[in-house]
Amino acid sequence: MLSAIQPTSTWYLVIAAVLFGIGTLGVMVRRNPLVMFMCIELMLNAVNLTFVTLSKSMADINGQVAVFFVMVVAAAEVVVGLGIIVSIMRRRTGATADDLSALKG
Amino acid sequence: MFLAASLTGPDIPWSHLLPLLILLGSTCALLLLGSLVPTWPRIGNVVVTMTAAIASIIASIVDWNHLYWHKGDTFIADAIAIDRFSVFATIVICVAVAGSALLMSAYLSRTDSEGPELYALFMTAAIGAIVMVSANDLIVLFLGLETLSLSLYLMAASNRRREESQEAGLKYFVLGGFASAFLLYGIALVYGGAGKTSISGINTSLATYVSLHNTDGMLLVGIGLLMVGLAFKVSAAPFQVWTPDVYEGAPTPVTAFMASAGKVAAFAAMLRILTVALGSRADDWRPVVWALAILTVFVGSTMAVVQTNVKRMLSYSSISHAGFILVGVEAAGHMKGNGLNSSMTYLAIYTVLVLGSFAIVLALSGVNDSDTTLDDFKGLAKRRPALALAFSVLLFAQAGVPFTAGFVAKFGVIKSAVEVNSYAIAIAAMVAAVIGAYLYLRIVVSMWMEEPTSSDEIVVAAPVRWVIGLSVAATLIIGIFPGVLLNAAELVRFAPR
Numbered sequence: 001m002l003s004a005i006q007p008t009s010t011w012y013l014v015i016a017a018v019l020f021g022i023g024t025l026g027v028m029v030r031r032n033p034l035v036m037f038m039c040i041e042l043m044l045n046a047v048n049l050t051f052v053t054l055s056k057s058m059a060d061i062n063g064q065v066a067v068f069f070v071m072v073v074a075a076a077e078v079v080v081g082l083g084i085i086v087s088i089m090r091r092r093t094g095a096t097a098d099d100l101s102a103l104k105g
Numbered sequence: 106m107f108l109a110a111s112l113t114g115p116d117i118p119w120s121h122l123l124p125l126l127i128l129l130g131s132t133c134a135l136l137l138l139g140s141l142v143p144t145w146p147r148i149g150n151v152v153v154t155m156t157a158a159i160a161s162i163i164a165s166i167v168d169w170n171h172l173y174w175h176k177g178d179t180f181i182a183d184a185i186a187i188d189r190f191s192v193f194a195t196i197v198i199c200v201a202v203a204g205s206a207l208l209m210s211a212y213l214s215r216t217d218s219e220g221p222e223l224y225a226l227f228m229t230a231a232i233g234a235i236v237m238v239s240a241n242d243l244i245v246l247f248l249g250l251e252t253l254s255l256s257l258y259l260m261a262a263s264n265r266r267r268e269e270s271q272e273a274g275l276k277y278f279v280l281g282g283f284a285s286a287f288l289l290y291g292i293a294l295v296y297g298g299a300g301k302t303s304i305s306g307i308n309t310s311l312a313t314y315v316s317l318h319n320t321d322g323m324l325l326v327g328i329g330l331l332m333v334g335l336a337f338k339v340s341a342a343p344f345q346v347w348t349p350d351v352y353e354g355a356p357t358p359v360t361a362f363m364a365s366a367g368k369v370a371a372f373a374a375m376l377r378i379l380t381v382a383l384g385s386r387a388d389d390w391r392p393v394v395w396a397l398a399i400l401t402v403f404v405g406s407t408m409a410v411v412q413t414n415v416k417r418m419l420s421y422s423s424i425s426h427a428g429f430i431l432v433g434v435e436a437a438g439h440m441k442g443n444g445l446n447s448s449m450t451y452l453a454i455y456t457v458l459v460l461g462s463f464a465i466v467l468a469l470s471g472v473n474d475s476d477t478t479l480d481d482f483k484g485l486a487k488r489r490p491a492l493a494l495a496f497s498v499l500l501f502a503q504a505g506v507p508f509t510a511g512f513v514a515k516f517g518v519i520k521s522a523v524e525v526n527s528y529a530i531a532i533a534a535m536v537a538a539v540i541g542a543y544l545y546l547r548i549v550v551s552m553w554m555e556e557p558t559s560s561d562e563i564v565v566a567a568p569v570r571w572v573i574g575l576s577v578a579a580t581l582i583i584g585i586f587p588g589v590l591l592n593a594a595e596l597v598r599f600a601p602r
Binding site for chain 2: 013020023024027033036037040043044046047050051054058060062063065066069070073076077080081083084085087088091097100101102103
């Protein structure tokens with residue numbers, strides 16, 4: 001019976017929205033800078049899935065081109081983000097987002 | 106062979122892209138020279154950056170004169186729009202680069218660090234900002250935004266001896282990436298709702314076609330997510346929490362750059378997306394901008410009152426300025442009147458004010474760039490009267506006192522709001538301006554009426570003096586003869602679509 005169910009584009013859009021929600025929740029509840037960063041990447045990939053689905057359902061190539069650009073941006077973000085995280089970790093080993101609290105008010 | 110013969114690329118208007126090309130060429134040249142020439146002098150970095158910024162300004166002015174007769178157009182397969190709006194914003198961004206590079210040279214010689222990286226990052230950030238203000242495609246806009254943001258994250262974290270700088274970098278990075286993801290999801294859903302990523306294309310498709318696939322819900326959610334991302338980037342309340350931390354922690358020249366060029370680029374992108382792409386849906390997004398504007402002016406001016414750090418006060422003041430510009434954006438959302446022009450005027454004036462104000466903070470901030478509490482400003486009039494006078498002029502201008510540029514800016518946005526009958530928002534802005542004045546007066550009072558807490562001599566480096574002098578001069582000239590700026594800002598238009 002299961003084989004009779006054909007996934008439509010809505011399914012993929014919903015999956016993407018769920019992934020995006022998991023990413024958002026992760027950034028908000030996790031305290032490890034590296035994990036927060038991975039959650040942001042998850043959000044970007046959810047957007048990629050949305051782009052591909054919409055591109056396919058509208059038969060328009062622009063959405064798939066956008067995905068390549070987003071991947072490039074995500075890769076560049078990894079370089080910059082890890083650079084910042086590593087330079088902090090070198091100073092204070094095992095620091096979490098809560099430990100960085102010199103600036104407030 | 107077959108592919109190469111059958112593919113024809115789009116026409117590229119090289120002459121219109123000169124500012125970008127100059128900045129890109131200078132970035133590459135600077136990085137190569139700095140790493141390959143062993144005797145490359147430190148002053149060479151700032152000279153190359155200033156030359157590139159001034160050359161870009163000249164190229165943009167030439168382009169402006171050309172666009173005086175043409176309204177501008179979209180180029181490179183609709184990816185880039187070169188119009189008076191983008192050229193005006195480009196000039197403002199290049200002024201911010203020149204000013205912050207001068208401040209950076211003083212900052213770097215004081216902390217005894219060297220190297221061309223920070224100057225190169227200023228220029229790559231400016232490239233991103235210019236791409237953002239002239240993007241006619243949401244994906245191109247996103248690329249510009251990320252080019253700008255990634256450079257800013259690094260610059261914020263660049264002082265490795267100061268823990269606050271690192272913390273500011275990480276906070277900015279995590280929250281900036283978070284907001285970018287929202288913006289991008291918004292772009293994807295707007296693409297799903299309108300079937301296009303091109304900004305002028307979305308305009309035509311929303312204006313002409315009645316939603317066939319019942320995609321209106323998707324479009325509305327997309328607009329909402331776009332607004333969240335943009336509100337974060339312009340530091341509008343309730344998405345402003347990162348601003349004081351990042352502005353305080355980042356090196357002062359970088360803060361000046363973030364507050365000027367970063368804000369100009371973000372607001373320009375917001376104006377173009379909202380009024381061009383989503384112009385036909387203005388009734389959907391205008392109430393959101395209305396609420397953001399009122400919340401932002403009040404949060405900015407009231408939270409500033411309890412601060413004790415001048416850099417932090419100025420960052421809250423930048424939030425309240427963002428609120429005032431949002432008043433102009435709301436007026437632009439009525440698709441008549443001159444909300445667009447008054448917002449751009451505000452951004453240009455604000456850039457001048459913020460560069461000068463942070464230049465003075467830099468002059469006092471000491472070797473560690475951390476002497477920025479209100480106590481450090483006490484009795485400044487007794488130690489350096491000229492510096493205190495200059496800061497007072499700039500603070501009065503930020504408060505919107507007549508005969509200064511700040512008055513022209515605030516008057517412009519409020520007038521444009523009144524012209525489209527948005528009385529409530531205009532009144533709220535005026536009330537917030539009065540509350541905000543307390544913050545500026547508090548700094549002025551402690552400078553002139555209190556005793557100095559230290560008697561160390563304040564050495565103001567020559568580049569910082571130039572920035573302060575030029576900024577004060579521009580503030581007074583625009584304040585007394587507003588026509589010099591208003592006549593140019595009157596002409597700001599988007600390319601015909």
